Amino acid sequence: MKRKKIPQTTIARLPLYLRHLLKLARKGVRIISSYELAEHVGTNAAQLRKDLSYLGEFGTRGVGYDVGELIRQISKCLGLTREWKVAIVGMGKLGPALLGYKGFEQEGFKIVAIFDKNPKKIGKKMGNLVVSDVTNLKEVIEKVGGVDIGIITTPASAAQKVADQLIEAGIRAILNFAPVTLEVPSHVFLRQVDLSTELQILSYYLTRPFKFPPPCGYCEANRDL
Amino acid sequence: MKRKKIPQTTIARLPLYLRHLLKLARKGVRIISSYELAEHVGTNAAQLRKDLSYLGEFGTRGVGYDVGELIRQISKCLGLTREWKVAIVGMGKLGPALLGYKGFEQEGFKIVAIFDKNPKKIGKKMGNLVVSDVTNLKEVIEKVGGVDIGIITTPASAAQKVADQLIEAGIRAILNFAPVTLEVPSHVFLRQVDLSTELQILSYYLTRPFKFPPPCGYCEANRDL
DNA sequence: CTATGTGAAGAACTTCACAGCT
């Protein structure tokens, strides 16, 4: 096939495929069919095959996909063969919770700096890091040799300013947990994780008599039904 | 217009419009144009007008939209005129962080029960609630008169079982933070909030030379660029 | 003259269905 641009929706599903493949690999499974893998991830076989076809031809007709090979290919595609450096800004309740999540490091996301503006928190040790003053964000990020991804866990009121600082410090990707729509220049990638929004979406569907639009599993990755 | 089914993507954007409208209302703004509102939410005017047109005709041509009226209409559409009862399962780090988030209550989501399976946590007071044993999930939920939305903040390994219990207890909407793809019957609405997935998506875009696919703001609500 | 509301065109994504390998 002429390699075409990978759809955004495919990108959003690849991590789900990868997660299940890793689980299979741990169990010692070596081959899997599109049907089985799709089912575990809440899609259908055609979707999965189409998704994978954007990355290349890794399957064996009549057999299925080699689990190890798929893991390698998806990891490569997602840029997970290298380590990314992450900073978290906002050490209220959510920040430390994320910091404590062991999954990050295992998946190649290394938290290298944490920030807050509260003097009571600055200097405090959390995990194996010390909380820096957000005022010095740029300098601290320079000192650790740059950061790839910034996570914002501040209150909404501070989020835009923090985003600006992160961008000023050269960060190109932001994951925002604060309940505001951030404005970022177009070269910066932004993902929003938004609790109230999610609840409000659920609220909408709860008010409808019954499943008239399909329940949406993960963002664009809607489950079949 | 003949009222057609509201697209899922529109539903996902309504909370963002609502949030900004509330901010405007607090500032005393009474009228807003599709252009201004769209800009603050990271969409374009045509999109916004189309979205609102699914709910009805609330604008005044040549003038704009009445902020108060829009707030009422969107709230009504999203089912935010009533209170929803919420239970959180998993009082590790994330659960308490969510519990402490004041936004919930204000937006009509009332947390009425919290659960864990760790005996050291059961019986402990958190906020103004006491942690219940997840084993008694169904009974506790009955005792509080039913729950509308279940939030799962357990480790991945426990999440499916908890989901099954929640469904067994009559819950119709689940917000899952655990990094697994849950299987739920089709009458249950599921939304997934997934940290590693979000980071991996950012990772993908970081490996690309530059903004070749548009950075996706909030799920389907992609920003213009 | 300004800003909404909306058919129609266009783009993006999903599903179908079958050809092509093993």
Add this chain to the structure above:
DNA sequence: AGCTGTGAAGTTCTTCACATAG
């Protein structure tokens, strides 16, 4: 025979462009 890979058809969402109303 069995399962992948993929054009083509179908569906959903977005953008355009202009009629319509104040």
